[in-house]
Amino acid sequence: MNSLIPLLVAAPLAGAALLLLGGRALDRFGHWLGTFAAALSFVFGLVLFFSMLGRSAAQRPVQEHLFSWVPVNGFQADVSFQLDQLSVTFVLLITGVGTLIHLYSVGYMAHDERRRRFFGYLNLFLAAMLLLVLADNYLLLYVGWEGVGLASYLLIGFWQHKPSAATAAKKAFLVNRVGDVGLSIAIMLMFTDFGNVTFNGVFGAADQASKSQLTAIGLMLLLAACGKSAQVPLQSWLGDAMEGPTPVSALIHAATMVTAGVYLITRSGAIFNLAPQAQTAVVCVGAVTLLFGAIVGCAKDDIKKALAGSTMSQIGYMILAAGLGPIGYVFAIMHLVTHGFFKAGLFLGAGSVMHGMDDEVNMRHYGGLRKLMPITFVTFGLGYLAIIGFPGLSGFFSKDKIIEAAFAKGGTEGWILGAVTLIGAAVTAFYMTRVMILTFFGEKRWQPDAEGHQPHPHESPATMTTPMIVLAFGSVFAGGLLAFNSSFLKWLEPITGHSEGNSPLSSTVVTLLTMACMLAGVGLAYAVYGRSPVPVTPPVGSVLTRAARRDLLQDDFNHAVLVRPGSALAAALVYFDSKGLDGFVNGLAATIGGISSRLRRVQNGYVRSYALSMFGGTLVLVATTLLMRSV
Amino acid sequence: MNPVNYLYLAALLFTIGASGVLIRRNAIVLFMCVELMLNASNLALVTFSRLHGNLDGQIIAFFTMVVAAAEVVVGLAIIVSIFRTRHSASVDDSNLMKL
Numbered sequence: 001m002n003s004l005i006p007l008l009v010a011a012p013l014a015g016a017a018l019l020l021l022g023g024r025a026l027d028r029f030g031h032w033l034g035t036f037a038a039a040l041s042f043v044f045g046l047v048l049f050f051s052m053l054g055r056s057a058a059q060r061p062v063q064e065h066l067f068s069w070v071p072v073n074g075f076q077a078d079v080s081f082q083l084d085q086l087s088v089t090f091v092l093l094i095t096g097v098g099t100l101i102h103l104y105s106v107g108y109m110a111h112d113e114r115r116r117r118f119f120g121y122l123n124l125f126l127a128a129m130l131l132l133v134l135a136d137n138y139l140l141l142y143v144g145w146e147g148v149g150l151a152s153y154l155l156i157g158f159w160q161h162k163p164s165a166a167t168a169a170k171k172a173f174l175v176n177r178v179g180d181v182g183l184s185i186a187i188m189l190m191f192t193d194f195g196n197v198t199f200n201g202v203f204g205a206a207d208q209a210s211k212s213q214l215t216a217i218g219l220m221l222l223l224a225a226c227g228k229s230a231q232v233p234l235q236s237w238l239g240d241a242m243e244g245p246t247p248v249s250a251l252i253h254a255a256t257m258v259t260a261g262v263y264l265i266t267r268s269g270a271i272f273n274l275a276p277q278a279q280t281a282v283v284c285v286g287a288v289t290l291l292f293g294a295i296v297g298c299a300k301d302d303i304k305k306a307l308a309g310s311t312m313s314q315i316g317y318m319i320l321a322a323g324l325g326p327i328g329y330v331f332a333i334m335h336l337v338t339h340g341f342f343k344a345g346l347f348l349g350a351g352s353v354m355h356g357m358d359d360e361v362n363m364r365h366y367g368g369l370r371k372l373m374p375i376t377f378v379t380f381g382l383g384y385l386a387i388i389g390f391p392g393l394s395g396f397f398s399k400d401k402i403i404e405a406a407f408a409k410g411g412t413e414g415w416i417l418g419a420v421t422l423i424g425a426a427v428t429a430f431y432m433t434r435v436m437i438l439t440f441f442g443e444k445r446w447q448p449d450a451e452g453h454q455p456h457p458h459e460s461p462a463t464m465t466t467p468m469i470v471l472a473f474g475s476v477f478a479g480g481l482l483a484f485n486s487s488f489l490k491w492l493e494p495i496t497g498h499s500e501g502n503s504p505l506s507s508t509v510v511t512l513l514t515m516a517c518m519l520a521g522v523g524l525a526y527a528v529y530g531r532s533p534v535p536v537t538p539p540v541g542s543v544l545t546r547a548a549r550r551d552l553l554q555d556d557f558n559h560a561v562l563v564r565p566g567s568a569l570a571a572a573l574v575y576f577d578s579k580g581l582d583g584f585v586n587g588l589a590a591t592i593g594g595i596s597s598r599l600r601r602v603q604n605g606y607v608r609s610y611a612l613s614m615f616g617g618t619l620v621l622v623a624t625t626l627l628m629r630s631v
Numbered sequence: 632m633n634p635v636n637y638l639y640l641a642a643l644l645f646t647i648g649a650s651g652v653l654i655r656r657n658a659i660v661l662f663m664c665v666e667l668m669l670n671a672s673n674l675a676l677v678t679f680s681r682l683h684g685n686l687d688g689q690i691i692a693f694f695t696m697v698v699a700a701a702e703v704v705v706g707l708a709i710i711v712s713i714f715r716t717r718h719s720a721s722v723d724d725s726n727l728m729k730l
Contacts (some may be wrong), residue, residue, distance in 0.1 A: 605729040607722055608653050615649060 004044050005064040005081045008091060009134060011041040013127035019120030027116050028227065031109070033104040034119030039603070042095035049088050057494045060085055064134055076196065077199065082136030086495045089333060090133040090263060093340045097255040100467035104348050105247040107463035108355065112245075118158060125151035128603055129256040133263055137198040138187045140152045145183060145228070145260065149176045152257055156244040166242035175237040179227015183264075186220035189213070203270035214271055218278025220494050221268050222285065229261025229315045231289045236554045238312055242304040246351030251306060253311040254344035254381045259336050262315065265322040266329050269496055272322075283413075286320025287420045288314065292552060294427035296375070299548030302361045303537055306435050310387065313424060314339050320417065321402045324409055329496035330489050331401040334482050338394035342386035348468045349380030353439060355464070356457040356555030358449055363438040364536050365447045370440040372457040375465045377440050379472035384436050386475035388429040388518055392591045394479030399425065401483070408501030415504070422517045429521025437529045445536050637678040644671035658710045658720045662703075669699045 015037025019030050026033065052060050061084035070077040083091075102122060109115045128147025135141040151430055157169025193213045194205045206214065225231065230238035240260070242249055252258060265272060265282060272279050293312025300306040318335050321328035354361060370377040386393040389400065403425065406417035446455050459465065482488035489498060503510070517569050540546070547553050602613075644667055651664030673692040680688025714720050 607725060612653050615653070 001065045001085075002062050003134075004048055005062075005083050005134065006066055008041050008044050008048070008095075009081075009127050009130045011044065012037045012130065014121040016120050016123035016127060019116055019123060022116075031102075031106045031119050032553060034123050035099065035106060037123050038095060038099040038102045041126065042092075042099045043342065045088070045091040045095045047448045048083060049092060051298060052083070052085070052088055060494070069140075074195075075191070077139045078137065078198075079140060080136050081133060081134040082199065084495050085267060085492050086263075086266065086333065087133045089492070091130060092617065093259075093337055094126060094129050094133070097340050097344045097471070098122075099249065100470055101247050101251050101344065101348070103256070104250075104351070104464050104467040105245075105413070107461045108247065108351055110461075114158075116446035118155075118245070121154045121158070125155065125251060125256055126368040129260070132260055132448040136200070137196075138190060138202070139197050141264075142180075142238055145224075146180065148228070148257055148260060149173060149180065152176070152241070152252060155248040155251075156241045157243055158248065164240075165243040168237075168243040172237040172241050172550055175234050176227045179224045179234055179261075182220045182223025182227065186217050186224065189217045189220065199267070206270050206274055209274075210456075211275065214275040215277045218268070218272050218275040219281060221264055221271070222278060222282050225261030225264050225282075225319065226285060227261075229258045229319060230312050231246070231261065231285050231319055232292050235289060235292070235312055236551065236558055239300075239305050239308050239551055242302070242308055246335065246347060246354060248512075249308070250344045250347035250351070251592075253308070253347060254340045258315050259318075259340070262318045262322055262332055262336055265319065266496060269322075269326070269329055273325055273497075281323055282323030283320055283417065283519045284323075285408075286316045286318070286323055287417060288316070290316030290320060290424045291427070292316070294424055294431065295544075295548050296551055298427060299541075299545050301352065301364050301549075303363050303366075303435060303439065304347070304361055306363070306431060307346055307350060310346075310428065310431065311343060313428060314343065317399065317402050317421065317424065320421065321405055324405050324417075324501075326499045327501040328402065328405040328498040329406050330492045330498055331398060331405050333492060333496070334488050335395075335398035335402055336383055337482065337488075338386065338398045338475075339556060341471050341478050342383040342394060344466055345379055345383035345471035345475050346387065348464070348471065349376050349383060352376040352460040352464055352468065353380075353448075353457075353458050354562070356455075357446070358453070358455045360447070360449075360455065363435065364534060364538060365445055366439045367442045367445040367534070368440070369457055373459050375459055375468065379465075379468040380440070381436065382472040383475045384404065384432050386479070388432050388522065389425060389514060390518070391515070392476075392480065394475050394477070397479035397483035400511055400514055403514055404503060404507055405501065407505050407510060410502055410504070418505075418510075422513055425514055426517035426521040429518040430525045433522045433525035436530050437525065438534060441530065442534055445534065447536070483496060634678055634682050638675060639669045641675035641678065644668075650683045656723055658713070658722050661722060662706055662710065664676065666699065666703070669695060 015034050019026060019034055024028070025119060052062075061082065063082050065078060065080040067079050068076070069079045102119065105115075105118065109118055109250070112118065125148065128144050128151050130144070132141055132144030132148060135144060140162045153169050156172050159580065160169070187197055188608075190202050193209050194202050196202070212562050218551040221232075225233040244252075272282065290313050293309045293314075293316055295309075297309025297313060299304050300309060314335070318332040318339070321332035321335065353366065353369060353373065353376060356376075357366065360366070382393070386395040389396045403418060403421045405422045406413050409417055446457075448454050492498075505513075526594060538549075541549070550556065648664040648667035648671060651667065652661055652725060655661055655664065673695050676688040676692045676695070678688075680686060680692075710720065713725060
């Protein structure tokens with residue numbers, strides 16, 4: 001049974017290899033091949049999941065050694081997998097949601113002539129992400145980590161003929177690279193501190209390491225997580241990543257990529273638990289990002305960018321929960337799973353709307369679409385209710401638990417975090433209601449395209465609506481299913497550990513507060529956008545609005561603090577190189593050249609002048625000899 | 632007679648030959664100056680042989696004469712052939728291989 005584990009990775013990897021190397025012969029059915037590879041991996045995942053369910057908690061984690069990668073004395077790197085409750089949860093999410101997104105892409109990318117390549121990249125993405133969550137050591141995890149970065153680069157820049165897409169891909173890659181450096185440093189630190197990089201080895205020895213060592217590792221891991229999960233200060237790539245095709249956004253935001261950071265922190269819980277400073281840093285990053293993303297989401301008129309802000313904010317919730325330690329790990333992962341469903345559903349819905357509106361992304365040019373796109377409306381609406389935490393739907397259970405956990409941190413810290421998460425919930429309700437109203441309600445604000453064609457919104461084909469319907473079911477029921485009888489908690493507890501903490505507020509009070517915040521957000525959004533017609537051209541807005549439209553000046557900040565000094569440094573180095581080093585070398589050459597051209601005159605071609613120099617030389621030799629003898 | 636005087640004579644002859652080589656352009660004159668230098672060194676060799684009382688210097692002088700004779704044969708032939716083709720015995724005129 002365990003031998004199935006490598007096949008989980010192998011199936012999409014083989015799919016990617018076939019699709020990318022197979023050539024035009026596969027054009028006709030390549031997309032179905034890609035979907036099949038993803039689905040096959042999902043089936044393997046299900047089989048492994050049910051066989052794991054049949055074992056007792058202690059026997060659930062299994063290892064599968066594939067081969068020795070670097071067998072050197074004193075350093076062992078193996079390609080071996082570890083499947084435990086945490087990884088299998090991720091495997092099911094990645095392959096399940098991934099398969100649905102593959103299916104959706106069949107319809108969405110139907111008219112793209114590079115569709116086969118697109119599916120190859122999608123498969124590569126899944127394979128890299130599966131490798132990341134299945135690795136049993138940090139080095140193999142790093143391979144998957146880099147693979148995810150590569151696949152995201154290829155997919156974000158898939159429409160590379162658009163300069164904006166090419167730039168966005170480069171930006172995502174570069175920003176991720178900063179995080180990757182963090183992970184590689186963390187791995188090196190682990191090797192110097194513990195002598196190996198396997199999960200078991202590192203976590204087993206963690207309690208003998210000094211606190212400063214653990215804090216350093218923890219902070220480096222946090223940097224890595226910030227890069228992949230688009231957390232402040234490395235979040236700037238996420239908004240631009242919307243340049244990729246919409247299924248890519250769904251895949252990045254729901255199933256792969258941004259969840260990697262949450263996985264990394266949860267997996268490394270044993271280190272973070274012993275390094276409270278690092279944990280505090282994680283919580284701070286989560287709390288800041290939570291509000292940051294939510295504020296950005298409120299101001300964006302581009303439907304995908306609004307959703308991107310929302311992802312940032314929701315991942316902020318997860319990072320915050322993961323930073324709370326054993327109180328929060330389980331809920332971070334639970335929110336991750338439910339978020340995977342509703343965010344994928346929302347993105348696919350947004351893609352469906354764009355599909356119907358001739359690739360228009362500006363929500364101010366939507367309006368009144370609910371009658372024309374009923375399936376999209378209902379599935380998007382259910383995703384919307386789930387993300388704002390409407391009682392009974394998925395988001396309610398997971399987000400409520402995180403808010404409770406934030407309060408349960410205790411002390412002033414707990415109050416601050418609780419307040420932040422509550423504000424986040426209100427802002428989430430506000431911007432999602434705004435998206436909903438602008439897109440599906442109100443009057444039609446459709447604009448003709450450049451050639452004067454009026455858009456004719458229509459429902460998308462079945463390959464696109466089916467995944468949306470399935471995901472809508474997930475958005476509605478997943479949370480309840482996981483929360484029912486604390487089943488998810490019991491499932492993950494042996495891996496991540498769990499403690500209740502001591503909340504100053506009872507869970508009923510927290511739930512009521514959350515409800516109140518949510519209703520306030522919804523009400524405010526309705527008052528602003530629902531009661532009066534929405535202007536087609538955005539109003540100038542306050543300073544904060546304008547800043548939020550520009551991603552809270554993140555790019556300007558990066559530009560001023562990093563890009564400009566970087567360019568200045570480069571210019572200074574170029575100046576030093578061209579004037580200093582080149583000047584020295586060129587000057588040396590010119591001097592030698594000048595001397596040579598003068599010396600050359602000696603070579604005049606007259607025999608007697610050569611003879612004279614010979615005589616001169618002889619004279620010097622004789623004189624020297626005589627002089628030496630006399631001394 | 633003091634043998635050192637022969638050495639002075641040899642030095643004088645050598646200097647005359649060397650200045651001739653450096654100053655004159657006519658190949659024949661140059662050639663004669665080279666011969667003069669060779670013979671000056673021969674004279675010096677023989678004088679030293681006499682001074683030291685062994686025959687090494689005289690033997691080397693014979694060698695020098697043989698080599699000089701051979702050299703004269705080849706050198707004169709070259710000079711004559713150059714003169715025939717170029718109608719000039721000046722060494723400065725043979726500059727075909729000069730850049």
